[in-house]
Amino acid sequence: MSNETKQVSIDTKTIPVLRSMSRLKELQHNPLEFLSGLTAEFGDIVQIKLFFWPVIIINHPDYIKRVLQENYRNYDKNVPIFNLFRPILGNGLVTNYGGESWLRQRRLMQPAFHRQRTAALGTIITESTRQLLTQWEGPASRGEAVDVADTMMHLTLNIVGRSLFGIDITGKTHTFGKAFSDANAFLLEYFNRPFPPLSVPTPRHRRFHRDVRSLDKVVYEIVQQRRASQEAHEDLLSMLIEARDEETGEGMNDQQLRDEVMTLLIAGHETVANALAWAWYLLAQHPEVEQKLQAELAQVLAGRPPTIEDLPRLSYTRMVFEESMRLYPPVWIIMRKSLAEDTLGGYPIPAQTYIAWSTYAMHRHPEFWERPEEFYPEHFTTEQVARRPRHAYIPFSHGPRICIGNTFALTEAQLVLATIAQRYSMKLVPDHPVTPNPLMTLSPRQGIRMYLQAR
Missing domain, CATH: 1.10.630.10 (Cytochrome P450)
Structure with missing residues (x-):
């Protein structure tokens, strides 16, 4: 058996990138629908370009929790x-x-x-x-x-x-x-x-x-x-x-x-x-x-x-x-900037990167809300709140x-x-x-x- 040390690489996921300029124009005209639509098209994380800046858009309670609570000192x-x-x-x-x-x-x-x-x-x-x-x-x-x-x-x-x-x-x-x-x-x-x-x-x-x-x-x-x-x-x-x-x-x-x-x-x-x-x-x-x-x-x-x-x-x-x-x-939207490298759900986040998420989109995420598009106050019964991730509602x-x-x-x-x-x-x-x-x-x-x- 070889005594040679083996390098174990950890695979990280690649963040999908929205490259369509016509789609990005929607951000100016209807940002609520644009940000909500990203989840259906790309999942809960995607990179877009806002003017000169790359911005990572997230839409999952675990990612938001990481930025706001678990590693908040890294995001200003x-x-x-x-x-x-x-x-x-x-x-x-x-x-x-x-x-x-x-x-x-x-x-x-x-x-x-x-x-x-x-x-x-x-x-x-x-x-x-x-x-x-x-x-x-x-x-x-x-x-x-x-x-x-x-x-x-x-x-x-x-x-x-x-x-x-x-x-x-x-x-x-x-x-x-x-x-x-x-x-x-x-x-x-x-x-x-x-x-x-x-x-x-x-x-x-x-x-x-x-x-x-x-x-x-x-x-x-x-x-x-x-x-x-x-x-x-x-x-x-x-x-x-x-x-x-x-x-x-x-x-x-x-x-x-x-x-x-x-x-x-x-x-x-x-x-x-x-x-x-x-x-x-x-x-x-x-x-x-x-x-x-x-x-x-x-x-x-x-x-x-x-x-x-x-x-x-x-x-x-x-x-x-x-x-x-x-x-x-x-x-309806919150933004932070990473000070050092980090990972969100296995996705690499470079230092000095803008992170943004829409509470409007998160609050309508079909995975976490029984009737996402309806006015249904029963979403906030004690039982419903207990079943839902805390950062699905912020x-x-x-x-x-x-x-x-x-x-x-x-x-x-x-x-x-x-x-x-x-x-x-x-x-x-x-x-x-x-x-x-x-x-x-x-x-x-x-x-x-x-x-x-x-x-």
């Missing part, structure tokens, strides 16, 4: 999708690449989102929602349609302002919301045609910078008013202002505060607002689900306003919202960089759903087009116009 957020929104968000918690800087930010803000603190905010959520119901009395009595998507934006922005920053920004929600909507749409267009540089003063660039200045004006006013206030506050804004660097003892400057407040205002209202809008849209199309929801609300609440303490018994309300986020996840991402406000968002959404559904049923305006618009979040392109029917 220095990627085009997040860098695209830096002109708006700056270096806030969402766009921070990672490492010690991000960890300090996360640790600083985490206490503000503790479950006990979230529970104390329930009254603010229901009070704000009941104020909206009062505003709706006129349109409802006159039989006028309302844009539910737009209304949810104003509602959640007001809730975030009161809950996290202790301020009433009702009078500024229209200005802030429109400026962000316009800037958001521009950035998606710019992502598809990134020329000339934003520093070149073209008419559309000047409009974009004007929108950012409008956003800044609202945020800086919030910061300056609080700095000048002599009153004691126990909210996130006070925590940010009073925070001190452990080494230097210095607090945040106005730019740092601006980035964090801007991030939390936008991320804290935009995602929940869109998810709620899609929930009303889906309920209007599925009266059998709405009937089950109404039955639960009648049994548990008996006509009184919901409270935080009611949420454990409002299980179907939660299932309705979770199923809405499954079909229309606010954060509306708030997962791992160490899971959305810091996920508990707050779920609490807010359930209370808003329960409060409004007690008072109104909603019917879609006939022939009004409703199509998903994949911007920073997944919003309805033309809004969602609905008639309010008092219960």
